[in-house]
Amino acid sequence: MMDWINFPAYALSAGSLWTLGVLLVYLSKWKKASEWIGIISFIAGIAVMAVFVTKLWIHLERPPMRTLGETRLWYVVFLPVIGIAFYLRWKYKWFLAYSLMMSWVFLLINLNHPETYDKTLMPALQSPWFVPHVVVYIFGYALLGVSTLVAVYGLYQHSFRTLDMKVLELADNLVYLGFGFLTLGLLFGALWAKQAWGHYWTWDPKETWAFLTWLGYLVYIHLRYRHPKKVSASLWMLSLAFIILLVAWFGINYLPSAQNSVHVYGS
Amino acid sequence: MNGEKRKHTFYEYRQGFTIALLVLVTGFVLEWVSGGKGIGLPSWPMNLYIGLSFAFILFFVHRFYRELDIVKMLSRVPVSISSIVLFTLLTLVMGLTKQNEPGAAKFMQLTGLSHLRNSYVFLLSGMYLLTSLGLVLFRRMHPFNYKNAGFLLNHLGLWIIVLAGSLGAGDLKRVNIMVHEQESVWYGYGQNGYPVQLPFTIKLIDFDIDFFPPKLAFIENRTMTLSQDTEKKLPMIEKGIETQFGAWTVKVEEFMPFSRRDSLGVYYTSEDTLSYPAAFLKIRNSKSGEEKSGWISTGNIRTEPQFLNAGEKHSFAMTIPEARRYSSLLEVIRDGHVSDTTLLVVNKPVKAGGYNLYQTSYDERMGKWSEYSVLEAVRDPWLPVIYTGIFMVILGSLYLFTIGKTPKKTE
Numbered sequence: 001m002m003d004w005i006n007f008p009a010y011a012l013s014a015g016s017l018w019t020l021g022v023l024l025v026y027l028s029k030w031k032k033a034s035e036w037i038g039i040i041s042f043i044a045g046i047a048v049m050a051v052f053v054t055k056l057w058i059h060l061e062r063p064p065m066r067t068l069g070e071t072r073l074w075y076v077v078f079l080p081v082i083g084i085a086f087y088l089r090w091k092y093k094w095f096l097a098y099s100l101m102m103s104w105v106f107l108l109i110n111l112n113h114p115e116t117y118d119k120t121l122m123p124a125l126q127s128p129w130f131v132p133h134v135v136v137y138i139f140g141y142a143l144l145g146v147s148t149l150v151a152v153y154g155l156y157q158h159s160f161r162t163l164d165m166k167v168l169e170l171a172d173n174l175v176y177l178g179f180g181f182l183t184l185g186l187l188f189g190a191l192w193a194k195q196a197w198g199h200y201w202t203w204d205p206k207e208t209w210a211f212l213t214w215l216g217y218l219v220y221i222h223l224r225y226r227h228p229k230k231v232s233a234s235l236w237m238l239s240l241a242f243i244i245l246l247v248a249w250f251g252i253n254y255l256p257s258a259q260n261s262v263h264v265y266g267s
Numbered sequence: 268m269n270g271e272k273r274k275h276t277f278y279e280y281r282q283g284f285t286i287a288l289l290v291l292v293t294g295f296v297l298e299w300v301s302g303g304k305g306i307g308l309p310s311w312p313m314n315l316y317i318g319l320s321f322a323f324i325l326f327f328v329h330r331f332y333r334e335l336d337i338v339k340m341l342s343r344v345p346v347s348i349s350s351i352v353l354f355t356l357l358t359l360v361m362g363l364t365k366q367n368e369p370g371a372a373k374f375m376q377l378t379g380l381s382h383l384r385n386s387y388v389f390l391l392s393g394m395y396l397l398t399s400l401g402l403v404l405f406r407r408m409h410p411f412n413y414k415n416a417g418f419l420l421n422h423l424g425l426w427i428i429v430l431a432g433s434l435g436a437g438d439l440k441r442v443n444i445m446v447h448e449q450e451s452v453w454y455g456y457g458q459n460g461y462p463v464q465l466p467f468t469i470k471l472i473d474f475d476i477d478f479f480p481p482k483l484a485f486i487e488n489r490t491m492t493l494s495q496d497t498e499k500k501l502p503m504i505e506k507g508i509e510t511q512f513g514a515w516t517v518k519v520e521e522f523m524p525f526s527r528r529d530s531l532g533v534y535y536t537s538e539d540t541l542s543y544p545a546a547f548l549k550i551r552n553s554k555s556g557e558e559k560s561g562w563i564s565t566g567n568i569r570t571e572p573q574f575l576n577a578g579e580k581h582s583f584a585m586t587i588p589e590a591r592r593y594s595s596l597l598e599v600i601r602d603g604h605v606s607d608t609t610l611l612v613v614n615k616p617v618k619a620g621g622y623n624l625y626q627t628s629y630d631e632r633m634g635k636w637s638e639y640s641v642l643e644a645v646r647d648p649w650l651p652v653i654y655t656g657i658f659m660v661i662l663g664s665l666y667l668f669t670i671g672k673t674p675k676k677t678e
């Protein structure tokens with residue numbers, strides 16, 4: 001069934017290219033040239049996964065964004081993109097390491113849960129809003145995930161050493177970006193819902209939890225705006241907001257109150 | 268921050284959260300006093316008057332009382348945070364509990380927590396939020412500085428969405444319509460189950476539906492459900508595909524998306540309306556070496572589905588095909604005027620008499636042989652206002668992408 005496209009081959013090639021890339025970038029402390037080779041290797045890994053996703057899209061004759069496993073694939077593509085973009089812009093090496101680690105996590109999950117990749121796509125999902133809504137959310141979640149990592153690192157620094165305010169500023173930048181995407185995702189969802197279901201907001205469990213996620217980060221943004229020096233409170237708020245995000249992302253599949261949601265990832 | 272300022276800020280938070288608590292308790296009391304039945308939503312023009320009055324009161328307070336300490340406090344961040352937190356907690360209840368359930372606990376009913384969408388506490392919480400949001404907006408608009416554009420877009424956009432969404436809910440009409448082929452209907456059923464007359468008549472000329480090919484399933488004979496270990500695996504049936512289910516290797520030798528079965532049990536391709544999908548499988552068990560072949564099919568409204576036994580406890584079966592596309596060919600009659608025939612498809616609503624018509628569903632039990640189409644007529648006159656708010660917040664989000672600097676110090 002899966003012979004037409006060998007996911008493990010693509011996954012392991014991309015994973016190896018990324019791992020090599022990150023290693024070379026770290027080694028560039030001693031040998032300047034290895035930085036560029038590392039970056040190229042990293043981008044090559046992204047290209048490999050991009051090719052896979054494109055072939056999958058063509059084969060399925062629909063955007064491969066319907067199931068949880070399929071969205072994980074997009075994280076595997078986008079997280080390294082964000083990682084390399086942030087590295088090139090701000091030279092944070094650990095960004096690359098983070099996106100490498102997360103991509104491996106998602107790749108391994110997908111390797112362990114092979115998808116059947118069927119072509120079915122219910123009529124409501126056959127809409128030009130499908131791709132923008134999902135993509136914008138994936139970007140938002142990826143950025144906010146990184147911001148949480150920064151927050152945890154910040155809490156560690158704050159508790160055991162002195163906090164470098166740059167860490168908190170980085171968290172803020174990430175949250176502003178991620179929140180922007182989150183807002184767009186929420187609004188695109190509402191505009192799409194009006195086309196598909198007749199109303200832009202029905203307090204469906206997924207909608208409610210997406211809104212809760214949005215509210216969580218909204219509180220964080222206001223806390224940071226008003227109290228830029230209140231480090232502990234802000235970092236804890238950021239972590240709390242991320243927990244809400246996780247519930248919205250896949251926790252609702254387990255909530256008893258959410259079983260009838262139109263958003264529970266269909267198989 | 269020096270000691271005085273810090274104390275003042277703490278004081279503002281205490282005030283803000285005290286107000287939030289007051290809002291919560293007042294909401295609960297009002298709900299309890301009214302028997303926990305929830306609030307009715309005002310419709311046109313009452314909702315417009317309420318909205319305008321509210322906006323005017325906020326403007327009035329800002330214009331003449333903005334120097335008062337309490338007004339200043341209401342327009343600052345600690346109060347905003349307390350109003351957002353209150354709203355968030357109520358939304359959290361909505362996220363964790365099933366809402367509008369008939370058998371809800373007494374406590375939940377009387378506080379309004381079981382039906383938050385139309386409860387006093389949610390309404391008051393929304394008003395608290397809109398007050399804080401409105402006052403901060405007025406404060407930032409004077410003196411007007413184009414640098415505040417991003418802030419204004421986000422905050423005003425949100426204010427419009429929340430206000431219009433709440434007020435407009437009273438004018439929202441959603442009508443479920445079930446119409447059979449060749450039939451005309453001029454009414455449907457509202458959200459509360461009562462019939463609603465429509466300002467037009469709909470005639471369903473034809474309901475059309477086509478399906479994705481069915482999938483191959485490995486089921487347990489006793490329970491007629493998917494076998495546990497291969498639960499996730501449901502490949503789409505295509506001629507020539509070969510797949511594995513546990514110890515069984517399966518090959519689809521033949522697939523007919525439209526077939527009938529004659530009296531001898533032989534399948535043949537057929538285009539007639541009662542046709543259904545069938546496939547011929549060849550299966551082999553690698554452990555026992557058993558080999559067999561046979562047909563599987565979904566059957567139709569008159570014929571039972573066919574399975575292929577695989578061992579004592581399992582069988583191969585064909586799933587009910589999933590809908591790929593369905594549509595209704597309609598004629599809309601209004602004031603004696605017959606429209607051109609229109610095709611109504613999912614995700615592409617059609618306008619009729621101030622309503623939007625949506626293709627919602629069909630008789631899913633009958634599937635291909637559904638004799639009726641389910642539509643929804645929705646009237647949402649406040650929609651343009653909501654769209655304005657949404658558009659403003661979208662622009663505001665783009666502004667967020669450009670903020671990559673340290674947040675400003677406190678005012």
